[in-house]
Amino acid sequence: MSPIAARLLCLSVLVLVLAWSIWLAQDAGGRALSFSLVAGAAFGIVLQRGRFCFLCNLRDFVEERDASGVIAVLVALAAGIVLYQAVLGAWVPVPQPDRLPPNAHVGPVGPVLAAAAFTFGLGMAVSGSCLSAHLYRLGEGAFGSIAALLGAAAGFLIGFSTWNRLYTLTVFDDPPIWLPGIAGYAGATLAGLLVLGSIAWLVLRSARPAPKSEPHAASPYEAIFVRRWPPVVTGLLVAAIGAFAYLRVAPLGVTAELGSLVRTGGLSLGLVPETLVGLDTVRGCVSAVKAALLSPNGLFVAGMVLASFAAALAAGRFRPSWPGLSGLAARFAGGVLMGWGAMTGLGCTVGVLLSGIQAGAVSGWVFLVFCTLGAVLGLAARRRILRAG
Amino acid sequence: MTGIRGIKIFSAVASAMTLLAGQASASDALVDAKWLQDNLSNPKVRVFEVSVDTGVYERGHIPGAAHLDWHTDLVDPQKRDIASREAFEKVLRDAGVDKDTTIVLYGDNNNWFAAWGAWVFEVYGLGSQVRLLDGGRKLWEAQGLPLDTAVPDHADSTLTLAERDNSVRARFVDVVAVAEGKHDIKLVDIRSADEYEGKIFAPEGVKELSVRAGHIPGAVNVPWGRIVNEDGTFKSADEIRAIYAEKGVDGSTPVITYCRIGERSSHTWFALKKILGYDVRNYDGSWTEYGNAVGVPVNNIAGTIWTGK
Incomplete structure (x- = not known):
């Protein structure tokens, strides 16, 4: 595709998204849908331009000692904690352990969450990306991501079939721990920033200096539309989109719609239990039975994929590709693990890790630890298999 | 000082007059969005949102409205019953409701739970002070009227509720x-x-x-x-x-x-x-x-x- 054609197509996609959002915002009920679409589009642009992918960022650091991606994640978490304060402080002026902020992703903390996060981490390593990155990669033309999403759908089905047993085993009793409820807003914020700061210090200490790969300084056009955005900018933008989305519609998450589609479809085929016990009482990206065609989360994801497509076009990074059979199989298998993990853990790296830590939920931190563990082990195993092969 | 006091008295008289004028135009039990808008800063009017969907009140409510949680404030959280007199009295005292306060209720879901609230107020003898915002939250939003996220903090009242009127x-x-x-x-x-x-x-x-x-x-x-x-x-x-x-x-x-x-x-x-x-x-x-x-x-x-x- 010629650069001019790519730019024209990019512009048309963005105009389409904007026109759709204006059309959606006609009535009171549509305003949340409209906002979700636009927020998803913003998120898609930032992910694509900043290459904000939990697994690639981790892999860059583990394998190349390149810290820039990990710093973007840490900045997103730290800035998110700070920006969330503006919303939380207004909604729950006096934080108490038993009064959780509305809709915040403060999930139940227990062994099931740890297992789900670990499985999710393993799945990202196997399939090559976390779920949110598969979505933005789809916009870049990586059609292999469809295999990962199909795998995730299968994983959700398995998750629904194991949910009732896991819920009655421990989840019913696992407390949703909200840090500001225990330590107050100041205490929880300081503690969160201290931990993130320490991780950043450790990461930067062992990082290699970035290679001087760019021979010339970028023009403003290149800096915005072509080159990868700096990690701090990307992190700040992710945090801002997260806090604004929480204020207006719901915390960020990318799996609720996928889960809803699978649950609704599975129900009609008799593959999903009629009742998923307690699922309505826990917090996170909960898969509700679909009641309307358009949902905020569905539009968020649609906006994400479309805008990432537009951003990739402008950057000259839209490269349609199909992986080979083994690549498809790995993506699918990793998708299954991620699907089970996201259903059981009530979200993914975005819904539980990002939105959870930003809101002061212990569940977010638990997900961070066990998901990283799973991903690091998965990456190591993958390297060994590739070397042996 | 006298000037400021004068303005205060004037504005109190003015708001009292608006209240009377508004009441005359609206039905006794219902108020419309226009009336409510004119009375948002009236100190003798307390607005409560009774919505059931979580996050609805927090994401934006009618400016100055307090929140009545249907699951805890209006019912007994232990046994199946309406809120106990003590618990309900405390909620209303915290919100600064008094014997001469006009109480306006509204909510999501077609005002169902706001109407439940009106009934609970009636049981505790405050029925004559209660109005329902006709059309509820849905109409207020449909008209694009302003919403606010600030939670009001009113001075406590010393209201005493009557025994239940069965x-x-x-x-x-x-x-x-x-x-x-x-x-x-x-x-x-x-x-x-x-x-x-x-x-x-x-x-x-x-x-x-x-x-x-x-x-x-x-x-x-x-x-x-x-x-x-x-x-x-x-x-x-x-x-x-x-x-x-x-x-x-x-x-x-x-x-x-x-x-x-x-x-x-x-x-x-x-x-x-x-x-x-x-x-x-x-x-x-x-x-x-x-x-x-x-x-x-x-x-x-x-x-x-x-x-x-």
């Missing part, structure tokens, strides 16, 4: 007596026709069901939605009167309203009691109590049999 509340035994034909009281079942006729046990998407389908013998079926307009506002008093008269409910005999859990029927209770002025009690036990009770008469037109599924 003349607006029907209990199980009262309803059974009516079903057995012992009293000349009209029962109004406001659920959907399918629930009334016994084709289904509960509306779609609702978990709590009764092990029997149908309705209380003698009840007439007037689904709640019949008395509201497209935009969620109540129809005119004359229209509402005619709709019920058609079903033989004309105010000449006392009325009891019920639904599934007593909240949608509060909406009808509000219309019959507060707009038409009939003698009406709300049966908050409703079908989830009656339809599970052993040995009481039931009229199941469809004949649907409960099979435990």
Whole structure:
């Protein structure tokens, strides 16, 4: 595709998204849908331009000692904690352990969450990306991501079939721990920033200096539309989109719609239990039975994929590709693990890790630890298999 | 100093006048969005949102409105009952409600839970101070009127609530007596026709069901939605009167309203009691109590049999 054609197509996609959002915002009920679409589009642009992918960022650091991606994640978490304060402080002026902020992703903390996060981490390593990155990669033309999403759908089905047993085993009793409820807003914020700061210090200490790969300084056009955005900018933008989305519609998450589609479809085929016990009482990206065609989360994801497509076009990074059979199989298998993990853990790296830590939920931190563990082990195993092969 | 005091007195008089003028134009039981907008800074008006969807109030409410949580503030969180006098009194004192406060309620879901709130206020003797925002949250949003996220902090009042007035509340035994034909009281079942006729046990998407389908013998079926307009506002008093008269409910005999859990029927209770002025009690036990009770008469037109599924 010629650069001019790519730019024209990019512009048309963005105009389409904007026109759709204006059309959606006609009535009171549509305003949340409209906002979700636009927020998803913003998120898609930032992910694509900043290459904000939990697994690639981790892999860059583990394998190349390149810290820039990990710093973007840490900045997103730290800035998110700070920006969330503006919303939380207004909604729950006096934080108490038993009064959780509305809709915040403060999930139940227990062994099931740890297992789900670990499985999710393993799945990202196997399939090559976390779920949110598969979505933005789809916009870049990586059609292999469809295999990962199909795998995730299968994983959700398995998750629904194991949910009732896991819920009655421990989840019913696992407390949703909200840090500001225990330590107050100041205490929880300081503690969160201290931990993130320490991780950043450790990461930067062992990082290699970035290679001087760019021979010339970028023009403003290149800096915005072509080159990868700096990690701090990307992190700040992710945090801002997260806090604004929480204020207006719901915390960020990318799996609720996928889960809803699978649950609704599975129900009609008799593959999903009629009742998923307690699922309505826990917090996170909960898969509700679909009641309307358009949902905020569905539009968020649609906006994400479309805008990432537009951003990739402008950057000259839209490269349609199909992986080979083994690549498809790995993506699918990793998708299954991620699907089970996201259903059981009530979200993914975005819904539980990002939105959870930003809101002061212990569940977010638990997900961070066990998901990283799973991903690091998965990456190591993958390297060994590739070397042996 | 005198200047400032003068302005204060002037503004207090002005707001009192607005209040009086507004009341004169609105119906006694209802206020419209215009009236509420004019009275948002009136110190003698307290607005409460009673919404059930989580995050709705926090993401933006009518400026100055406080939140009444249906699950904890208006009911007893332990046993199935309305809020205890002590608990409700504390909530109202914290919100600065006094004997001369005009209380305006509104909410999501067609004002169902706001109407439940109005009924609870009535039980505790504050009914004459309560108004419902006609059309509720839906109409306010549809008109694009301002919303605010700030939570008001009013000075506490020293309000003392009266003991419960059971003349607006029907209990199980009262309803059974009516079903057995012992009293000349009209029962109004406001659920959907399918629930009334016994084709289904509960509306779609609702978990709590009764092990029997149908309705209380003698009840007439007037689904709640019949008395509201497209935009969620109540129809005119004359229209509402005619709709019920058609079903033989004309105010000449006392009325009891019920639904599934007593909240949608509060909406009808509000219309019959507060707009038409009939003698009406709300049966908050409703079908989830009656339809599970052993040995009481039931009229199941469809004949649907409960099979435990």
